[in-house]
Amino acid sequence: MSALLQIERLTAGYGAAPVLHDVDLTVATGSITAVLGANGAGKTTLLRALSGLLPAARGRVLLDGRDLRGVRVEEMVRRGVAHVPEGRGVVTELTVDENLRLGGLWRKDRADAKRALDEVYELFEPLARRRGSPGHQLSGGERQLLALGRALVGRPRLLLLDEPSLGLAPKITAQILRLLRTLRDRSGLTVLLVEQNVRGALAIADEAVVLALGRVVSRGTSVDDELRHAYLGF
Numbered sequence: 001m002s003a004l005l006q007i008e009r010l011t012a013g014y015g016a017a018p019v020l021h022d023v024d025l026t027v028a029t030g031s032i033t034a035v036l037g038a039n040g041a042g043k044t045t046l047l048r049a050l051s052g053l054l055p056a057a058r059g060r061v062l063l064d065g066r067d068l069r070g071v072r073v074e075e076m077v078r079r080g081v082a083h084v085p086e087g088r089g090v091v092t093e094l095t096v097d098e099n100l101r102l103g104g105l106w107r108k109d110r111a112d113a114k115r116a117l118d119e120v121y122e123l124f125e126p127l128a129r130r131r132g133s134p135g136h137q138l139s140g141g142e143r144q145l146l147a148l149g150r151a152l153v154g155r156p157r158l159l160l161l162d163e164p165s166l167g168l169a170p171k172i173t174a175q176i177l178r179l180l181r182t183l184r185d186r187s188g189l190t191v192l193l194v195e196q197n198v199r200g201a202l203a204i205a206d207e208a209v210v211l212a213l214g215r216v217v218s219r220g221t222s223v224d225d226e227l228r229h230a231y232l233g234f
């Protein structure tokens with residue numbers, strides 16, 4: 001399978017001291033990668049560095065072989081990179097429908113943007129029910145679904161998803177994880193998933209990457225017991 005994303009010796013952080021150190025990672029097109037690690041390991045920082053929110057100090061990130069360095073957020077979206085940060089990003093003054101439409105605003109193919117919107121309503125029944133409600137009336141879980149739904153309206157190729165289960169009931173979490181698998185199988189979506197529900201993430205992931213102190217300490221199709229005890233605390 002071809003690589004959608006190649007991360008080469010990526011070093012990034014917030015000040016003088018880097019959080020990520022020399023991260024190397026190849027992500028196959030149409031795969032789900034679970035990014036695991038203890039609190040503070042650098043998972044969120046990795047997603048931020050990939051979507052361009054955080055500039056790389058060293059190293060590079062290639063999408064389809066093209067360097068993403070210096071690419072602005074709007075252009076990232078056009079190239080198919082969608083970043084759903086932890087429990088945020090909903091415009092609370094706008095309705096659910098308006099928020100979702102924002103996700104497709106930039107798309108030239110208006111007919112397909114409309115189709116994508118309809119698909120999201122089909123996939124996320126709670127959003128369909130609250131179509132006209134302003135964002136501020138939504139529960140944490142509904143906001144989370146809305147943020148994900150909005151990203152999907154843009155039909156991304158690479159979805160960077162940070163803790164989608166935060167604040168969600170286990171049933172909805174399971175639904176979201178199943179949905180990611182469906183999107184991967186149906187439309188070849190590539191996902192980098194940061195998830196506190198490690199078992200759930202591993203159940204759908206093709207590959208698991210474990211970060212510790214900003215370094216990749218393991219990569220593979222699973223996480224063995226020793227790594228689990230050492231880095232994931234269970």
Ligand code: ATP
Nearest residue numbers: 014015019037038039040041042043044045046194
């Ligand atoms: P968590 O599971 O707690 O979200 P994480 O693996 O996602 O953890 P990061 O949020 O990437 O970890 O944080 C990695 C390190 O970077 C931590 O030491 C954290 O304190 C630091 N850090 C995170 N955000 C900032 C920021 N905006 N400014 C400075 N340091 C930060």
